[in-house]
Amino acid sequence: MSTHDAPDTLLITVTGTDRPGVTSAVLQTLAGAGVSVVDLEQMLMRGRLVLGVLVTAPRDGKKLRKAVTQTVEALGMNVEFEKGSGDNRSRSPHRAHVTVIGAPLKASGMAAIAGRIADCGGNIDRIERMARYPVTAIELHVSGAAPDRLRTLLATEAARHGIDVAVQPANLLRHGMRLIVMDVDSTLIQGEVIEMLAEHAGYGAEVADVTERAMRGELDFEQSLRARVKLLAGLDASVLDEVYDAIVVNPGARTMVRTLRRLGYRFAIVSGGFSQITDRLAADLGIHRARANTLEIVDGRLTGEVVGPVVDRAGKAQALREFAADLGVPVAATIAIGDGANDLDMLDAAGLGIAYNARPVVREAADTSLNVPYLDTIMYLLGISREEIEAADAEAGIVTPAPPIA
Numbered sequence: 001m002s003t004h005d006a007p008d009t010l011l012i013t014v015t016g017t018d019r020p021g022v023t024s025a026v027l028q029t030l031a032g033a034g035v036s037v038v039d040l041e042q043m044l045m046r047g048r049l050v051l052g053v054l055v056t057a058p059r060d061g062k063k064l065r066k067a068v069t070q071t072v073e074a075l076g077m078n079v080e081f082e083k084g085s086g087d088n089r090s091r092s093p094h095r096a097h098v099t100v101i102g103a104p105l106k107a108s109g110m111a112a113i114a115g116r117i118a119d120c121g122g123n124i125d126r127i128e129r130m131a132r133y134p135v136t137a138i139e140l141h142v143s144g145a146a147p148d149r150l151r152t153l154l155a156t157e158a159a160r161h162g163i164d165v166a167v168q169p170a171n172l173l174r175h176g177m178r179l180i181v182m183d184v185d186s187t188l189i190q191g192e193v194i195e196m197l198a199e200h201a202g203y204g205a206e207v208a209d210v211t212e213r214a215m216r217g218e219l220d221f222e223q224s225l226r227a228r229v230k231l232l233a234g235l236d237a238s239v240l241d242e243v244y245d246a247i248v249v250n251p252g253a254r255t256m257v258r259t260l261r262r263l264g265y266r267f268a269i270v271s272g273g274f275s276q277i278t279d280r281l282a283a284d285l286g287i288h289r290a291r292a293n294t295l296e297i298v299d300g301r302l303t304g305e306v307v308g309p310v311v312d313r314a315g316k317a318q319a320l321r322e323f324a325a326d327l328g329v330p331v332a333a334t335i336a337i338g339d340g341a342n343d344l345d346m347l348d349a350a351g352l353g354i355a356y357n358a359r360p361v362v363r364e365a366a367d368t369s370l371n372v373p374y375l376d377t378i379m380y381l382l383g384i385s386r387e388e389i390e391a392a393d394a395e396a397g398i399v400t401p402a403p404p405i406a
Contacts, residue, residue, distance in 0.1 A: 008057035009038055009084050012068060016077030018049035029071045030055060033064040041126070049077075057083070095170035096122075096147040098140040098154065099381050102163040103372055105136035109161035113140075116153045120145045131386035135372050139383065141170070151367070158369075166354075166368035166381045173351065174383060177264040179329040181320045181346065183338035184271035184278055184292070186215075187356050188375070190248040193273045194228055200239045203231040216359050217341030222310045225272060229295065233304025237297045240276045247281070252376030257285050258398075259379060259389050266327045270319045272311055272342050288327070291319045317345035337378065338362065354378065 014026060023042065030037070030053065039054040058064040065081055072079040100113055117124060122145030130137035142150065151167040158165040168174060185192040198207035207228050214224040257267055268289035271278050275292040282290040294307040309315065316338075324331050336343070336350035339358040347353030347366050355366035356375070363369040370377055379389065390400045 010035075010055050010057050010061065010064075011082040011084060012053045012055065013080045013082070014049070014051040014053075014072055014077055015079075016049060016072075016075070018044055018047055019075065022049060022075055022077065023051060025071050025075060026051065026053060026068065029067050030064070032067065033058045033060070035064070094144060094146045096142045096145065096150055097166075097168045097170055097174070097383065098142050098150065099130065099137060099166040099168075100140065100163060101135050101137045101165075101370065101372060101377055101380065102161075103135040105138065105163060106161070109157075109163045110138070112157045112161055113154060113163075113165060116157050117142055117145060117150065120149050120153055122150060129385075130380040130383075131377075133386070134374060135377060137377065137380040137386075139380070155369075164368075164370050164372065164377075166370075168352065168368075168381065173333050176333060177266070177329070178333045178335055178351075178382075179266045179268065179324055179327055180260065180335045180337065180378075181268045181270055181323065181350065182336075183316075183340065183343050183346075183356075184269050184281065185273050186339050187337055187343075188250060188253055188269060188281070190250055193243060193247070193277050194225075194232075196243045196246060197232055197235065197239060198228065200242070201232050201235055207231060214342070215340035217344075217361050221272060221312045221342045225293070225310055225312075226306065229306055230304040232295070232302045235302045237300050237302060239302075240274075240295075244277055244280055247277070249285070250373070250375045252374040254285060255389065255393075256376040256378055257287065259376070259384070259392060260382075261286060262392060266323075266329060268319070268323045270311065270316045270346065272316075272340075274306075289323045291315075291323075313342040313345045316343060317349040320346050320349050335378075337375075352381075354381075 014022065035055040035058050037053065037055055041052045043050045069079055100110065102109055114124065122142045124140050125143050126141040128139045130139050147167050147169045154165045154167060182188050192211050195204060195208045195211055198204045210219065210224050210228055213219050214221055267287040269278055269282055269287055271292040273292050275294045278290045278292040291311055293311050296303040296305040296307050320334060320336060321331060324334050331349065332351040334350040335352045335354065336346045337354045337356050338347055339356055339362060341359065341361055344362060344365055347355065353366045355362045355369040357371055358369065393400055
C-alpha cells in the first residue's frame, strides 16, 4: 500500500501525572467510537506518563475528540490530537539496537550519539532505560541506518565522550539461547594467574612485564607463555590452591551467569592460563565448558612445562567453534568476551565480539567495547534490564542491595 492509499489515522497523546486506570479509561472511550488501534506506546518517568495511541480515523472526529478530552481531563491530564495517514512502519529495513552505557551518562554524550544517528539517516523510534545503577544504561531502537555504518560513527563519539556504545542488528538472535565464551584472566577474574604464581617464585615483576606485552600483541603468545612458565619450575603444587583462594571474580560475573543460565544460555571459558585453576572456577560458577593449558606437575612440584598443545590465539577461536558445535548452538549465536590480543581470533569468530576493559588493539577490532568494571552490563546488550535481573533474583530468594536514591 502506497502512502497515498494508506488509511487516515489519528494520533492521541496523553500526558500528565500517572495513576491507575489511565490507559484503560482512554481505550474504553475509544472503543465507543468504533476505531481500530494501529499502534500503542506508553512511557513512565518519575511518575509522569506519556501515552500515545494511534487509531484509524473515526467517522465523527469531533465527537471522539470531545469524548477523549472529557475522559482525560477528568483524570487531571492533558491530551493532544494529530491527524495523519499510515501507521508507524519503518522507513527502512535497517533496524538496530544501540545500547549506551556511562558512569555517569552525561547529556552531552547522549546528544552526540543522537546527532550521529541522525547524520547517517537513522531515526530513534523508541528509548528505554535498562539500568540506572551502578551505571546508567539506555537502549535506543533505531531504524533507517545500517548497523555497520552506525557502529563506525558511534564508536568515535563513544571514545570522545568516555562512554560505551554497542550496536547490534535487530534480529531474532538477540532473543534466542546463546553461548557466551569468556576469557579468564582480567576478564572473568581480576588480575593474571600466571603473575600470581610468579610472585611465589620471586619473578612477579618480570612475568608481569612479559604478560602485558603479550596481551598488547607485541610478543608471540606461545613463546612468551613457555618462557614465563619455565620461571615457575620447582614451585610446590600447593601454591595452586593458594592462588585459587586469592582469586577475585570480577563484579557482576556471578550475576550474569546465574541470570542467563535461567534463560537457557550456555557458558564456556577459554584461557591461555591453566586448567588447574580454570576447571575449579568453572565448577564454582556453573560454567558448562572450560579449556586452558595444563601445567606439568611431577612429584608434587611444577616442572616449568605445559602438557600438550598451548591454547593460543588460534586455539581460543577453535575452542569456541567446538563448544558451539558440541552444545548445538550456531556460531552466529555465540558471544565472545576478552581483553587481550590472544582473544582477537575468538572475538572475530563469534557472532558478537565484546572487548571488556581491553587493550587498544582489541577495542579497535571488536564489535563493541565495554570499559566499566561490571561484567553483568553484558546483559543490557541482550535487552535485559536491571529491574528484570533483580526481580528474578528476588523470586529465587537472593537479596539485592538497595539502589541509591535518584
